[in-house]
Amino acid sequence: MCPIERSAADSQGSGLILIAFAPMTDRYDDLQASYRRCLRQGHFIERIYSRFMDSHPEIPPLFAGTDFSRQSMALRRGISSAIAHAAGSRLAERTMLAMAQVHGALGRAPVPPRLYPFWVDSLVAAVAETDPEFTPRLGQRWRQAMETTTAFFIGHH
Numbered sequence: 001m002c003p004i005e006r007s008a009a010d011s012q013g014s015g016l017i018l019i020a021f022a023p024m025t026d027r028y029d030d031l032q033a034s035y036r037r038c039l040r041q042g043h044f045i046e047r048i049y050s051r052f053m054d055s056h057p058e059i060p061p062l063f064a065g066t067d068f069s070r071q072s073m074a075l076r077r078g079i080s081s082a083i084a085h086a087a088g089s090r091l092a093e094r095t096m097l098a099m100a101q102v103h104g105a106l107g108r109a110p111v112p113p114r115l116y117p118f119w120v121d122s123l124v125a126a127v128a129e130t131d132p133e134f135t136p137r138l139g140q141r142w143r144q145a146m147e148t149t150t151a152f153f154i155g156h157h
């Protein structure tokens with residue numbers, strides 16, 4: 001008997017079998033909410049970049065020719081897709097692949113994989129400073145989701 005049939009036949013109606021077969025994905029709704037709060041405060045993306053630039057001497061030269069008003073909009077959308085992708089969205093897959101290619105070894109903005117932890121640290125520090133409802137647990141959740149993203153980029157390097 002397949003699991004669904006077995007759950008339908010569960011005369012106790014306990015629901016326990018259904019829970020066992022629920023999808024294992026995390027929707028990261030708490031991060032989407034945290035991200036909205038951060039964006040509402042203003043200057044959130046700029047805060048990430050200012051920390052990021054100070055975090056490693058190899059980083060500022062990578063952005064030497066960057067138009068930051070355009071870049072901020074791109075990253076703003078990028079983080080949104082990254083959260084959706086970490087939450088298992090198939091729709092975000094194509095956007096993530098495009099970003100991974102931009103940052104891959106042959107891309108327009110190649111990123112050495114060893115720099116990604118500085119990006120994650122800068123983002124989490126900016127959230128801690130900006131989200132009025134920040135908790136250390138929420139910071140861990142952000143780290144977990146963004147490490148999914150950076151692992152994906154590194155996997156496509």
Ligand code: HEM
Pocket residue numbers: 059062063065066067071074075078079082099102103109111115116117119149150
């Ligand atoms: C060590 C980490 C990273 C570094 C050093 C880095 C660096 C860069 C650079 C130099 C550019 C090109 C800017 C230009 O056009 O002048 C860029 C573009 C971009 N980055 Fe990153 N990046 C990093 C991580 C990330 C992550 C994790 C995301 C997504 C969550 C991301 C999203 C984007 C997007 C969306 C663009 C614009 C792409 C486009 O114009 O088509 N980056 N990045």
